[in-house]
Amino acid sequence: MKRRNFLKSTSAAVVTSTILPISTMAKNSSSVSTKKTKVAIVGTGSRGSQTWGKSLLAGFSKWVEVVGLCDINYKRVEYAKEFMGATNAKTYEAKDFDLMIKETQPDYVIVTTTDSFHVDYTVRAMELGVDAISEKPIATEVEQCQRILDTEYKTGRKVTVGFNMRFGNEAAEMKKILDSGELGRILSVDFQEYLDLNHGASYFRRWHGKNKYSGSLLVHKASHHFDLVNWLIDADPVEVQAMGKVAFYGSNNSFRGKNCRSCAFTDKCNFYWDITKSERMKDLYVKCEDVDGYFRDGCVWDNEIDSYDTSTTQVTYDNGTFLTYSQNTNLPYEGQYISFTGEKGRMDVRLYNRQPWEVKDPIEIRISKDTETTKIYTLNNSKGEHGGADDRVKALIFNPEVKDELNQRAGSRAGVLSSLIGIAARQSIETGKKVMIADLIHFPTTWEG
Ligand SMILES: NC(=O)c1ccc[n+]([C@@H]2O[C@H](COP(=O)([O-])OP(=O)(O)OC[C@H]3O[C@@H](n4cnc5c(N)ncnc54)[C@H](O)[C@@H]3O)[C@@H](O)[C@H]2O)c1
Known part of the structure; x- marks a missing residue:
C-alpha cells in the first residue's frame, strides 16, 4: 500500500506506558491455520453480541472461539453471553x-463499545501484546488517532478496522471498475448519504446524537463513506471544509421528554417508539438501564443533541480528485447516490436501501462513456447482515483460505484517515475554516499501518 510523503513525519508523541507482552504469540496467518483464533469482545451491545458474537459463532466457529466478554454494564455482558449461546x-x-486479557490470552480483542x-x-490491547479489531470509527478525536498510531508503532501490534462497507456487492463492483481504468483519471466524486425517518431518527435516540460519544455522524457514520471513497480512488485526503447543523432533530421542536416511555407527548410525537415491543431491545437495554x-429510547428532541443531522463536506485529495459529500437524516426513503466523474466517462451508483415504492434490485449501476453510450445494470445484495458484507469481513480475518484480492482489509492508517476527515469537517463547521489533514496528525516514519 502506498505511503504519501506529506503525511510522513516523525512521530510526535511516543506513548510512555509499560508494555506487558502477556500474549507474545505471533499472529500470522500460519498460526490461525492450525488452531482456533481466540477472541475477546469488549462492548457487548447490539453489534458486539450479534455480529461479532452470535453470528461469529454461528458461521465461523470452525476457526474462531470467543474466550472473553467485557462490558461496562455487568447485566448486559451476562445477557450477551446467554444470547450468543454456544460459548464458554x-x-x-x-x-x-486487563484481567480478561491475562486470563483468556486472546489473539484478538474485538472493540465494539x-x-x-x-x-x-x-x-490497551496493543500494550498488552494483543492485536485489535476495532469497529468503525477507529477514533473520534485527533488525539485518539495519534495515540493509536503511536501505540501500534511502539508495540508492533496491529489494528484492523471493521469497514464492512468495503465488502458490499456494490463496493466490490465499483472498485473493479475504477481499478480497470475504463473511466480514466477520476476528477470528482459526488456522494449523497440519505437516511429515512426511521433509521435517521434512531441515531438521535441513542448516544450517537452526542458528539462526545460519537464524534458526530460525520465521524460515526460518515467515516464508513470517507473510507470507502479513500479506498475506491486510492488517494489520501489533503484538505477538508464543511457546513452542518442540527436542522431537524434536537431543539427543533416545541416539546420533548427524557425518553419515550416516560414522555407526556406520546400522542402527538411522530417519533414515539415503544421499545418494550421488542424482547431483544428489552433484554439488551431496558433490563440493564438501572x-x-x-436509555435506548431517548428523545430525538433532546436539547443536548449536537451531532449534525444535515451536513455537506468537501474534500480535496492528493491526486487532485474532489469529493462532495452530503448527509441527510430525515428523508421519506433511504439509500445512497454515488457518482464518479472520470476523464473518459461517468459511473452513477444508486443504492435503494429502503423505499416506500417497489424496487427490483437495490443496486443500480450506470456507466456512461459518451453522449450516446450508456449501460445500466442492477445487482442484488447477498444474504446476511449488511448485504453479506459482515460475513465477508469476518471471513477475511478468520478464514485463512480467503485472499484479500481487492485490498479490502483496513488497518489503522485507513481508520485514522477516515475518522480525520469527519473530525476535520466538524472543526471546519465550528471554525468556518478549511482544515488541512497534515496539520492534525503525524504518521510514524518507518511504520506500515
Ligand atoms: N460496521 C457497522 O456496520 C456497525 C453497525 C453498528 C454498530 N457499529 C459500531 O459498533 C459499536 C457498537 O455499536 P452498538 O450499536 O452495538 O452500540 P450499543 O450501544 O448497543 O453497544 C455499545 C456497548 O458498549 C458498552 N460500553 C460503553 N462504554 C463502555 C466502556 N467505557 N467500556 C466498556 N464497555 C462500554 C455499552 O454498555 C454497550 O453494551 C459502535 O462503535 C458502532 O459504531 C458498526
Missing part, C-alpha cells in the same frame, strides 16, 4: 479488562 466465554466488567471509548481498549442509566 468468561465475562468481565470493564474495570477488569461506544465510539469514543474505542481508543482506550484498542491501545446499572448505567442509559
Whole structure:
C-alpha cells in the first residue's frame, strides 16, 4: 500500500506506558491455520453480541472461539453471553479488562463499545501484546488517532478496522471498475448519504446524537463513506471544509421528554417508539438501564443533541480528485447516490436501501462513456447482515483460505484517515475554516499501518 510523503513525519508523541507482552504469540496467518483464533469482545451491545458474537459463532466457529466478554454494564455482558449461546466465554466488567486479557490470552480483542471509548481498549490491547479489531470509527478525536498510531508503532501490534462497507456487492463492483481504468483519471466524486425517518431518527435516540460519544455522524457514520471513497480512488485526503447543523432533530421542536416511555407527548410525537415491543431491545437495554442509566429510547428532541443531522463536506485529495459529500437524516426513503466523474466517462451508483415504492434490485449501476453510450445494470445484495458484507469481513480475518484480492482489509492508517476527515469537517463547521489533514496528525516514519 502506498505511503504519501506529506503525511510522513516523525512521530510526535511516543506513548510512555509499560508494555506487558502477556500474549507474545505471533499472529500470522500460519498460526490461525492450525488452531482456533481466540477472541475477546469488549462492548457487548447490539453489534458486539450479534455480529461479532452470535453470528461469529454461528458461521465461523470452525476457526474462531470467543474466550472473553467485557462490558461496562455487568447485566448486559451476562445477557450477551446467554444470547450468543454456544460459548464458554468468561465475562468481565470493564474495570477488569486487563484481567480478561491475562486470563483468556486472546489473539484478538474485538472493540465494539461506544465510539469514543474505542481508543482506550484498542491501545490497551496493543500494550498488552494483543492485536485489535476495532469497529468503525477507529477514533473520534485527533488525539485518539495519534495515540493509536503511536501505540501500534511502539508495540508492533496491529489494528484492523471493521469497514464492512468495503465488502458490499456494490463496493466490490465499483472498485473493479475504477481499478480497470475504463473511466480514466477520476476528477470528482459526488456522494449523497440519505437516511429515512426511521433509521435517521434512531441515531438521535441513542448516544450517537452526542458528539462526545460519537464524534458526530460525520465521524460515526460518515467515516464508513470517507473510507470507502479513500479506498475506491486510492488517494489520501489533503484538505477538508464543511457546513452542518442540527436542522431537524434536537431543539427543533416545541416539546420533548427524557425518553419515550416516560414522555407526556406520546400522542402527538411522530417519533414515539415503544421499545418494550421488542424482547431483544428489552433484554439488551431496558433490563440493564438501572446499572448505567442509559436509555435506548431517548428523545430525538433532546436539547443536548449536537451531532449534525444535515451536513455537506468537501474534500480535496492528493491526486487532485474532489469529493462532495452530503448527509441527510430525515428523508421519506433511504439509500445512497454515488457518482464518479472520470476523464473518459461517468459511473452513477444508486443504492435503494429502503423505499416506500417497489424496487427490483437495490443496486443500480450506470456507466456512461459518451453522449450516446450508456449501460445500466442492477445487482442484488447477498444474504446476511449488511448485504453479506459482515460475513465477508469476518471471513477475511478468520478464514485463512480467503485472499484479500481487492485490498479490502483496513488497518489503522485507513481508520485514522477516515475518522480525520469527519473530525476535520466538524472543526471546519465550528471554525468556518478549511482544515488541512497534515496539520492534525503525524504518521510514524518507518511504520506500515
Ligand atoms: N460496521 C457497522 O456496520 C456497525 C453497525 C453498528 C454498530 N457499529 C459500531 O459498533 C459499536 C457498537 O455499536 P452498538 O450499536 O452495538 O452500540 P450499543 O450501544 O448497543 O453497544 C455499545 C456497548 O458498549 C458498552 N460500553 C460503553 N462504554 C463502555 C466502556 N467505557 N467500556 C466498556 N464497555 C462500554 C455499552 O454498555 C454497550 O453494551 C459502535 O462503535 C458502532 O459504531 C458498526
